[in-house]
Amino acid sequence: MEQLALHGLRKRVLHLLSTLSAKFGVIQDGYALIDLPLSHQEIANMLGASREAVSVVMSELAKGGVVKTSHLSVQLAATILEENIPRNSTH
Template identity: 35%
Template sequence: MSELIALLRNVPLFRDLTDEEVERIAAIAIPRTYPKKTVIFTEGSAREAVYFIVDGLVKTVKVDENGHEQIVSLLTTGDMFPHTGFFDQSPYPATAEAVEPTRVFAIPVRAFEQLLLSTPTIAVKVLRVLGAKILELQEKLQALTGQDVRHRLVAVLLRLAACHGTAQDGAVVLNLPVTHQDLANMAGTTRESVNRLLNELRRRGIADMTRRQIILYDVEALKAWANS
């Protein structure tokens, strides 16, 4: 319980809740463990719970009408998914899969709804946070609209760095087991385009990528390269 309470206190959705309110949410959570490459839920299936990652790595994926996979997000410790899970009755919007062995706490949607009905103060605080998140997402979408492949790839790298990067000897290191195809899916382009752009970044000494790491040697140079 103490592990879950500490986790929930760091979830942006619950940032304005009191200790007592967080404990009431923790009381309805269910611990679950998923081995590597296990599907947690599939796109289009009935929405039953919202998940909070204790440790591990999860990717959420959508498949378009042509059968092409697009990675929506990579999620790690402290992240919640799906983001609108508590307030949307539609099926899961994407498929979630454990990239590595992953531990989560699942909060059933119906139990959370009952908690909101019995504790309106929680409902009001959570809705305020969601409103701010919607505005943030709108701004990000506007920023990405119309960008070329180079800008989209750099935007993906910078977003991953902000969420998963650690500073090491002046560089930013991302310990993520992602592939060139994963980056292509996130940037909305082809693996060949990502290969070409990463090779250019490697030649310039700006960034590099291995099977389990992405290294950004110079973030400012990366931003300048995107605009060159």
């Protein structure tokens, strides 16, 4: 909850995707495929943000190679997952 409240949208998106990847992700070719159908609108709803703002952030992350997206699927670079979720996390 602290991550969602205190950080900018980019950081909040990365934290959410890292959390979902840790719980539901399958590592493939250096990316964690989140094994849930996930639209920009659903991400926005989870973060209390607009779909438009989330789409801008997701586009920037995709251009940087941090995420890969396709219709209702999101993959997060495994290196980002490791940076955002501590190894001993129980969340």
